[in-house]
Amino acid sequence: MRHPTDGTLRRLVDEPAGVADADRAHVARCPVCLAGLAAARDDAAVAGAALEVEVAADVDAAWDRLSRAAAVEGRRGTATAARAGRWRAALRSPVVAVVGAVTLLLGASAAAAANWLPIFHAERIAPVTAPRADLIKLPELDDFGEITVTEEIRIRQVAGAAAAEEASGLSAPRVGELPRGVTGEPAYHVLGRVGATFTFSAEKAGRFAAAAGQTLPPPPPGLDGSQFRLTAGPGLAAVWSQGRPVPAMLVARANAPAAYSAGVPFETARDYLLSLPILPENVAAQLRGFTADGTTLPLFMSVENMTSSAADVGGRPATVLTSRDGTLAAVVWVDAGVVTAVAGSLSADEVLSVARGLRWDR
Amino acid sequence: MAVSKPPGRAAVRPDLEQVFRTAYPRVVAVAARVLGSRNEAEDVAQEVFLTFGRSAVPSGEAVGWLCVAAAHTALNHLRSGRRRASREEAAGGSDRVYPDVADAVVTLDERRRVRAALARLPRKQALALVLRHSGLSYAEVAAALDLSPGSVGTTVRRAESALREELNRHASSD
Numbered sequence: 001m002r003h004p005t006d007g008t009l010r011r012l013v014d015e016p017a018g019v020a021d022a023d024r025a026h027v028a029r030c031p032v033c034l035a036g037l038a039a040a041r042d043d044a045a046v047a048g049a050a051l052e053v054e055v056a057a058d059v060d061a062a063w064d065r066l067s068r069a070a071a072v073e074g075r076r077g078t079a080t081a082a083r084a085g086r087w088r089a090a091l092r093s094p095v096v097a098v099v100g101a102v103t104l105l106l107g108a109s110a111a112a113a114a115n116w117l118p119i120f121h122a123e124r125i126a127p128v129t130a131p132r133a134d135l136i137k138l139p140e141l142d143d144f145g146e147i148t149v150t151e152e153i154r155i156r157q158v159a160g161a162a163a164a165e166e167a168s169g170l171s172a173p174r175v176g177e178l179p180r181g182v183t184g185e186p187a188y189h190v191l192g193r194v195g196a197t198f199t200f201s202a203e204k205a206g207r208f209a210a211a212a213g214q215t216l217p218p219p220p221p222g223l224d225g226s227q228f229r230l231t232a233g234p235g236l237a238a239v240w241s242q243g244r245p246v247p248a249m250l251v252a253r254a255n256a257p258a259a260y261s262a263g264v265p266f267e268t269a270r271d272y273l274l275s276l277p278i279l280p281e282n283v284a285a286q287l288r289g290f291t292a293d294g295t296t297l298p299l300f301m302s303v304e305n306m307t308s309s310a311a312d313v314g315g316r317p318a319t320v321l322t323s324r325d326g327t328l329a330a331v332v333w334v335d336a337g338v339v340t341a342v343a344g345s346l347s348a349d350e351v352l353s354v355a356r357g358l359r360w361d362r
Numbered sequence: 363m364a365v366s367k368p369p370g371r372a373a374v375r376p377d378l379e380q381v382f383r384t385a386y387p388r389v390v391a392v393a394a395r396v397l398g399s400r401n402e403a404e405d406v407a408q409e410v411f412l413t414f415g416r417s418a419v420p421s422g423e424a425v426g427w428l429c430v431a432a433a434h435t436a437l438n439h440l441r442s443g444r445r446r447a448s449r450e451e452a453a454g455g456s457d458r459v460y461p462d463v464a465d466a467v468v469t470l471d472e473r474r475r476v477r478a479a480l481a482r483l484p485r486k487q488a489l490a491l492v493l494r495h496s497g498l499s500y501a502e503v504a505a506a507l508d509l510s511p512g513s514v515g516t517t518v519r520r521a522e523s524a525l526r527e528e529l530n531r532h533a534s535s536d
Contacts, residue, residue: 066408
C-alpha cells in the first residue's frame with residue numbers, strides 16, 4: 001500500500017477519527033509514516049504555540065460598544081454603504097452587499113396615487129466626491145422631518161434565477177464569461193418592494209441647524225408639512241460567494257429610484273436644501289451641477305477610500321468605482337429605468353468586462 | 363438629493379445579542395491568532411459582528427461564518443498594515459503582564475515574526491491554519507475555503523511547515 005499523504009498524517013494529529021482505518025493501520029506499522037507523523041505533530045505544536053494569544057474578552061463592554069455602533073449604522077441607513085469605505089464590509093455579507101453595493105436600490109415601481117406627482121426618476125448616476133469628514137457632516141433625511149416606513153427593506157434568498165425573476169419582475173443576468181477566480185453557480189437574492197413617506201418639518205430642520213450653530217432661511221411656501229413618497233421597487237442579485245463570507249462577485253439589478261410629491265415640485269425642495277448652510281459647500285456645488293429635471297442620482301463617496309471614473313456599458317454612461325486599496329471594483333449604470341451594478345473583489349477592467357458581456361434574455 | 367437617502371432603517375437581526383454573547387470570545391480569539399493583539403482583534407470582531415447583524419446568515423451557521431469572516435478580516439488588516447493596536451502595545455499599552463522585561467522583548471519579537479510569516483503565506487494556507495487552530499473541524503474548514511476535506515490536512519501541514527521554517531530561520535539568524 002502507498003504511504004498516506006502528508007495531509008492525512010496531519011489529520012491523524014488532531015482529528016484521527018476522520019482518517020480511514022486502512023491508513024491508520026498502515027501508519028501504525030510504517031516507520032517512515034511514524035516519523036512523518038511525529039514531524040507533523042511537532043510542527044503543529046509549534047504553530048499552535050506561536051499563534052496562541054491570551055484573550056480575556058469583556059463581553060459586556062464589547063456588547064455595549066457594538067450596540068452603539070449598530071444604532072449609529074441604523075440611523076445612517078443603508079445608503080451609507082456607498083460612503084466612507086464601507087464597501088469592503090458590505091461585501092462580506094451577500095445580503096448587505098445586495099443593498100450596499102448597488103447603494104441605492106430605491107426602485108420606482110410602486111404605484112403613485114393619483115394625487116402624487118412624480119418628481120424624481122433616476123436616469124443616470126453621478127458620483128459626488130468629498131472628503132470623508134464632509135460626508136459624515138451630511139444631514140440625514142430624518143433630520144429634516146418625519147419618515148414613516150410603509151414597506152420595510154426585505155431581502156431573501158431564492159432557489160434560482162427563475163424564482164428571482166418571478167419575484168422581482170426583472171430578468172436575471174446571464175454572465176458571458178466569469179473572471180478568473182470566480183467559479184460555480186451564483187446564489188440569487190430578491191429585494192422586495194420598499195416604500196416610505198417623508199414629511200418635511202421646518203421646525204425639526206431648524207432644530208437640527210441650531211444644533212450645528214446655524215440658522216436656516218425660511219422654507220419656501222408650501223414646503224413645511226408637505227409630503228414626499230419614496231418608493232423601492234423589486235430588485236434581484238446573483239452572488240458568487242463560493243461558500244465564503246466575501247463574495248467574489250455579484251450582479252444586481254433594481255428598478256431605478258423615484259420620488260413623488262404631494263405638494264411642492266422637486267426643484268423647490270432641492271433648491272431650498274442646497275441653499276442650506278449646513279451642507280458642505282463642495283458637496284452642494286456638485287449637487288447644483290446636476291440637471292434640474294430630477295433625473296441624476298448622486299452617489300456619495302469619500303475621496304480617501306474610493307475613486308470613480310466614467311465608462312460606458314452598451315452605449316449607456318456608467319460609473320466605475322474602485323477602492324483605493326485595489327481590493328474592490330464596481331460599475332453601475334442606469335438603462336431604461338433599471339439600475340444595474342457589477343461588483344466584486346475584482347479589477348475595474350474585470351467588472352467592466354463582465355458588465356459588457358451581460359445578457360438579459362433567457 | 364433627499365431622494366437618494368433610503369427611507370428604511372438598517373434592520374438588525376433579532377438574535378444578534380444572543381449570538382454575540384455566545385460567540386464573541388471565540389471570534390476575538392480567531393482574530394487574535396492572526397493579529398497577535400487583543401485590542402486589534404476586538405476591533406475586527408466588532409466589524410464582523412456589525413456585518414453579521416445586517417445579514418441573513420442562518421443562526422445555526424453563525425459561529426462558523428463569524429470565525430471565517432474574522433480570519434479574513436484580520437488577514438486583511440494584517441496585510442493592509444493597519445496596526446494601530448500593535449503600535450500602542452509596543453508603546454507600553456500591553457494587554458498582557460510579562461514576568462520580566464526580557465520575556466516581554468522575546469515575546470513581542472516572536473509575535474512580530476509570526477505576523478510577518480502569516481502575511482507572507484498564501485491566503486488559503488493562512489486561513490486554513492488559523493481556522494483549524496481556532497477549533498473548526500476539517501469539514502468546516504473545507505466548506506469555508508472551498509477545499510475537499512482531504513486537502514485541508516495538506517494545506518494546514520504546508521502552512522505549519524512554512525511557519526516553522528520562518529521562525530527557525532529568524533531564530534538562527536538572530
